[in-house]
Amino acid sequence: MLGKNNQQQKSRRVTERQSRYKEYKSGKFWVTAGTTILFGGLLFFAGSTNLVKADTVGNVDVAQTSESVADSDGEQLQQKEVALETPKAAVTTETEAADADVTNPEPAATPKTQPVEEDVTNSEPSAKAPSTAEQSNEAVKQDLGNASDAQVNEVKETAKQAYVDTGTNQVITRSDATAAVSPDDLTNVVDATASFNVPKNTDLHYTYVHRDLTQVQGAHAWKGAAYAAAIAMDAKGVDTAGQAYYIDEWMPDYAFQYLLWYTNFRAQYSTITLFRDNFTKNSLANVTKIYVTEGSQSTSGSGLQYYMALMSMASMEGLQYATNLKEIYMVPNLSVSQTIFKDAFMNGNLWDIGALKNLNKLSSVIINFFVINDVTALGNKPNLTTLNLSYNQIADLSALQSDTNPALDLSKGFIQQHILLQPITLRTGTTAYETPSFIIKDLLANNLPITAFDNKNNLEYPKLYPSTSSGGNVDPITLSWFNLLPDSTTMYGNFSTLWKDPNSDYNGWIIQPYLFKENVGNVIVDYAYLKSDMSQLNLSPTSVLAGDVNTQFDLNSNTNVMTQFSNIIGKGYKYSYIILDGTGLYSDYLANNGLANKVNTTGTYTDTARNMTLIFVKDSKINVSFVYNDTDGTQKPILDGSGNPLTGTATGNPTTPFPVSNVLLEFPEYKFNSIQVSTDGVNWTTLDPAAKTIPFGDENLQVKVIYDVITKTAINIKYVEKGTDKLLDFKSDTGNVGDQYTATAPATITKNGVIYNLIDSDSATITLVKDNNTIQFNYEISQGTITEHFIDADGNVLLPDVTLTGNSGSAYKVTPDQTITVDGKTYTFKTVTSNSAPLEVLYTGDHRDITLVYVLVPETPGGGGEVTPPVVTPPTTEPEPTPEPTPEPTSEPTPDPANPGEEQPGETPDDPIIDSTDGAKPVTKDTNATEINNAKAVKAVKATKVQQASILPQTDETNSTGILALGLAMFSVLLGMLGIRRKHE
CATH class of the missing domain: 3.10.20.320 (Putative peptidoglycan bound protein (lpxtg motif))
Structure with missing residues (x-):
């Protein structure tokens, strides 16, 4: 095992070799030099085939390794309704709840009429096209001609209000649909360079297009990851059931078999044939390092075979059984590359390193001059102290932030990356194009700033690939291109972009080839990850579909779309079955403002480019626990019928918020208090009592449902006559301490024939305490x-x-x-x-x-x-009145009839x-x-x-x-x- 000093010396040797061969940089480098290498010679047995070109790969038959790409056979983009309010899985009291995955729909039928010479291409840029509603025949359309962005935005604001007022979709177009902004509004502007060096008829290393494991060099015996995993650890020789060598069924790349034999097992097996006859999964248990030396590579003989095996291998599938592997060193001999390919910086074919995912004893990985793009398998490596992946095609470093060994320095080891995207076809006459830098992400998954590249500083490595279009920054991560020089018969034009991470040596170039064609329409397909805060992060380069105007397109039938789709699914994302036009923003879709509408996977090419955004999500879990506040001030778990803590789990994503009502369980001895949420189980936040849902987060969420112990208490309700406290009526009840209790009183009470009127409010509410809960209502006689x-x-x-x-x-x-x-x-x-x-x-x-x-x-x-x-x-x-006693007669003066108004003596008036x-x-x-x-x-x-x-x-x-x-x-x-x-x- 190499010590730390030896590791540092090894890294320095890599850098020195890179500098030593700069004099060879006069040829075509990492684009044309990316031509796929075939491992030939006498050792290449029957059954091997040449590389199948990218544009002939089947719809969903894309690279499916055990780690880097998921098994997605049959996955389609066909629309499926997804409930936005109710999750697919409610909280249960089981250890795990059923996942809320949406069942894959049946494959969509292929349209009878295919686009004429349809060009399904892949693009780093995201060209902005006007919104086209799903029911376009019902929309109000406005063509603004060659209007400026400011004019278009002004009209769009008016259209938004019109949509709100009328409910009718509004479609705003302009003659130049891809026009972005005026060159006067751009910064860091560079001029187009008439230097065309991206060939049209060469098999290039496109960053996001890879051969399937059934197509790698070898016996083509790969039957899938599950089949390979089921092969016995000691199985060797020929699989009589499969009529193939066992080794070809679990390590399908013959070039990698040869490299492994030549590097580690030549002493044990004198020939590659003996190696293949006897090699098993168990044989890898003793491998602790794979070290490809410069001296073993040469321009002739066995050294050439070894070099060609190194350069032509595409996948390390099968290496996952080397559970004690600690070191990998794979760097081509630059002198041999210069001699063989006339290019010292020739990149090999290796792209699939998914087999390294669970090899947690790895301490040093140095792999240079290949086409590795996905570094997910190198995350979560607790013992990793050295990592150098320079001269590859890495567009996203964020998976490495989980490598937290303090001896690992992630600020270096990532220089000179190059991203080569598949060519896009644009309508002849297109004068402007806009591209965001969504595919280049640093360790924190932030978009890195970009600039248009014209090589005015005369850099050696990318000197052949300045942009053939003028361009500048709309903002730090968005470029607008204009003055697009046309392609030639043999060469593409190209948008060239430079990025540099200010926090590390991570830098590189994006090359987007383009060509023009008459009478074509474009469909611009983006792939967006919907985060829990409703923001979106683009996951993959834009696919620009091109076909003759008025012909049909179907995303399910497009090789490039399905390749991108499968790659995204392979990274653990889940398709939401939502495709949006217009802005493509899910927030606009939820707002129902007409700027983003759900559309189908099929449509018709038109003169105006159409935007379509596929929405992806990541399922996360809500883990629910139920506790009560004990009298000693601590929280204790509520137990289920078996005496175990009551818990529940729900699985969902931002499109399926979880109803709070699903966790509001009723218990006879407890009453609900509140809900708290946490992402780490340490810091808790109380959920708003008015909240109706709990959103699924980007990571798993802890939810704690808190209850109080119910304490019963007596309640006395008195109805009394005010002033005398005479008890007119009395009632008793019971309640729970801490609860609000409301009593009501009748407007009148009749007692012993006397009616009493209520003089207080007809209801009273108190908070119940342990003792003396009395409510009194006062009355008076009516x-x-x-x-x-x-x-x-x-x-x-x-x-x-x-x-x-x-x-x-x-x-x-x-x-x-x-x-x-x-x-x-x-x-x-x-x-x-x-x-x-x-x-x-x-x-x-x-x-x-x-x-x-x-x-x-x-x-x-x-x-x-x-x-x-x-x-x-x-x-x-x-009733007859009771006779009263007759009073004794008294003398009364006789009234004077002549003066009846005069008061008589003895009379009281x-x-x-x-x-x-x-x-x-x-x-x-x-x-x-x-x-x-x-x-x-x-x-x-x-x-x-x-x-x-x-x-x-x-x-x-x-x-x-x-x-x-x-x-x-x-x-x-x-x-x-x-x-x-x-x-x-």
Whole structure:
């Protein structure tokens, strides 16, 4: 094992060799030199084939290694509705809940008419095209001609409001759909260079297009990762079932087999044939390092075979069984590369290092001059202290941030990367194009700043590939290109971009070849990862589809789209079954503002470019625990029926927020308190009580549902008479300490015939405590009123109303006068109306009316004669009053008929209840007496009406027998003039 000093010396040797061969940089370097290398010679056995060109790879039959690319056979982009409110898996009390994965739909049918000479290409840029709604025939379209971006944005703002007001999709276009911004608005502008060096007819190392493991050099016996993993660790020789060598079924790349034999097993097996006959998975257990020396590589003989094996191998699949591997050193001999390829910096074919994922004893990895793009397998390596991946095709370093060994320096070891994208086809006449730097990410997954590249500093390494288009920065990560020089018959034009990480030596170039074609339409496909905060991160270079206008396209039938799709799925992302046009922003889709609409995978090429964004998500988990606040101040788990802590798990993503109601469980001995969330299980944040959902995070989320122990307590509810505290009613109840308790009270309570009215609010709320939970409502005795009305048989009012008031439950009795005189006319009581209250009953808590009906007594001609009053039977039978003792007669002066208004000696005049000068007014008299005599009030009113000068004496007064006889004589004379005074009780 090399010590630290030896490791440093080895890294320095790499750098020195790189400098030593700069004199060879006069040829075509890492683009044309990226031509795929075939491992030939006598050792190349039958059954091997030449590399299949990228544009002939099947739709979904792309690189599927056990680590770097997932098994995605049959995965399609066909639309499938995904619920946005309800997750696919609710919280359960099991250890794991079912995943919320959406079942893959059936493959979409291939359209009968294919695009003419369709060019499905891959692009780092994301050209911005106007929004095209799914129901475009229903949209309002506006073509702005060759308008500026400012003009377009102004119209778009108006269109947004129009969409809100009308619900009709708005489509804004301009003649030059790819026009971005004016060159005057750009910074860091470079001019186009007429230097065309990207060949059209050469098999190049495109960064995102790789051969499938069934197509790597060898016996083509690969049957998939699952089949390979099932092969016994000691299986060797020929698999009779598969009619192939076992080694070819789990280590499919013959060039890698040869390299491994030549480097590590030549002493044990003298020939490659013996090696293949006897080699097993177990044989790798003793491999601790793979070190490719310069001296073993040469320009002839076995050294050439060894060099060609190194340069032509594409995959390390099978190396995962070298569980004790600690060191890898693979660097081509630059002198041999210069001799063989006329290019010292020739890149080998190795791209798949997924087999290193679980080799956690690795301490040193140096692999230079290959086409490695995905470094995920080198993450989470606790023992890694040396890492150098210079001169590869790495576009994203973020997977390495999980390597936290303090001896590992990730600020160096990543120089001179190059990203070669598949050519894009643009409509002839396109004058501008816009590209973001979404595929270049640093250790923190941030987009790195970019600039257009013209090699004005005369850099040696990329000197052949300045941009053939003028360009400049719209912002630090976005470029706008203009003055696009046309491609030639044999060479592509190219947008060339330079990036440099300010925090490390990570730098490189992006080469985007392009060509022009007449009468083509473009569909620009982006691949976006939707984060939990609704922001989006592009995952892969843009695919620019091209086809003749009015022909059909289908994303499911496009090789490049499906390749990108499978690569993304292989990195652990999940397809959401959502494709958006326009801005492609999921936030616009949720806002329903018309700027991003869900569309299908198929469509028609048009003169105007169309944007389509595939939305990807990452499933994360919500791990739920249930606890209660104990009386000792700690939180303790709530246990299930088996005595284990109650937990639950839900799986979802930002498109499926998790309902809070799913975790609000009810327990007889606990009551809900709150919910807290945490990403690390240490720092907790209380969820807003009004929150309806818990969003899935980018990482797993801890959710703690907190309860309080229920303590029962008694509640007393009292209903009392205010002032006396007389208990009118009482109720008892129980509740939980800490809960809010609300009691209500009736508006009235009747007790012993007395009605009491509520004088407080009809409800009261308290927070329950352990003791003394009392709620009291106060009442008072209600007041009742009786109003007497005096009318004739025709309903005409004869006298003003008389109103009597008394406490609820007290008695009243109305005895009507049998005759009354109004305006000189005499009326006799006849009856009460049918809707009148009883003449004798108890006061209630409301108002009652008694209407007394009187009839006119006809006048007797001559004023003489005796009138017999009619006998009136009231409609209600009144109880006979208890006879009162007859008072002893007292002497009473005889009134003087000549002066009836003069007060007689010994007589106390009645108090008038109303003032006769005010006219007839209602009379009100309060009394709680058992019997009410209102005769004085009635007589006073009658006296006012007939303008009598004085108040008549009481009819129940007595005198001597002589006086009584005289009174009877006078009565017969005055009978036609005077009414009969009756006692009114």
